[in-house]
Amino acid sequence: MNKKELLNYRKKLFSDVASHKIPDRVPLCPFVETWALHYAGISIKDAFLNDNNLLFQAIKKYTDDVPVDAVASISNTVPFKMGMNYGGGIYTVNDDGVQIRGSHGKLMDGDELIELSKGAQEFFANKLAVRKFPLLDQSIEKNVDLIKKSIKDMKEWMNYNGEVIERIENELGVPTVIKATNYMPMDAVLDYLRDFVGISSDVRKRPEELYAACEELYNYMIEMFLDSNLPVDDKWLFSPLHYPTYMRPKDFEKLYFPFMKKYIEEFSVKRGNTLHFFMENNWMPYLDILQDLPEGAKVIGLFETGNAKEIKEKLKGRMIYHGGLKVTDLKFSKKEEIKDIVKKTFDELAPGGGFIYGTDYSMMNLNDGTPENFIEAMSFAKEYGKY
């Protein structure tokens, strides 16, 4: 196959599995992030900020050596240059990776949730932006210039990444499956507004106010996404689900699940997008609640832990199981043990389709998995996963 045929073949593997059809073979999509840059010996800072050819070369080296069917994400997910113009955001990048600067997740108090619920855009701009970035305390003319610079920075960042994705597809014949990220509203509250202690207190003490704020954030997010006019294609909309497994199931059902279900109905059932949820932590206590998700929607769940077989069987028709390869096996097992590990997983999870093979955790550093074991696992999986 030439690169174009290869690209189309691989895309079809994913579109088939996401549409609940049995693909030609089990698609291989390990969740590799900055591991690829470490493996290629390329500075992450240079690849993310200065020269997008370096980012392309790192992914080329990874996909040349490890037989995968897709790059999950090119990993350059933060517009750092935009943040620098505001005196630095909550993330920094250096040669080795991306770090969060201290604890910046608590930007507002619980009693402000009511104000947030009355209008996220005004509350974000008038209250939180100024609180988060003190340099905004300047003349309106200077802030107009700064905002215009932000628009330019955002466009440049999107073009920078877009060029890499295009090259990966055209020159390597490998799809990059994640198109965009949408947060579930409660995860945005957790990560950027209230932090863990704050949101946990809100769940107990002011659940109605939290829910109302999440409704407003959800509507804001949907409007923002629809305004961007991104095409519905074979690429996925990604959402990392951070907070659910820290909630009691009855709180999850009442406060979080309604937004997850509404999101699936809006984007997958109504608009045909493929949705990819990173199901962080252990979802076993929540599987019964997930039975209420719509059947036949194009929804993929990347599961970190739990009983894979039980999850796959219980969510059959509602969520495609993505995962199965433990990074601890890539890290600690002997190379000669890898084939048996892959075989056991495939014998359990591949029958009947509904399965994408990938790592349980995202791979950030080289010690998240030895290249030898990784190549062995994917090479064997490519052969053994034929239907």
Added chain:
Amino acid sequence: MDYNLMEAFEKVVNDLVEDGMTQEQAEGIMKKVIWNLICRI
């Protein structure tokens, strides 16, 4: 600050519309910048 930051955003929207963008497009971009300020960077 003796003004609301939304006023600066509204001025930017007006400028973008004057430069040929539709009102809807300009407001969409403003929404994205505000979201990124709080929930991304």
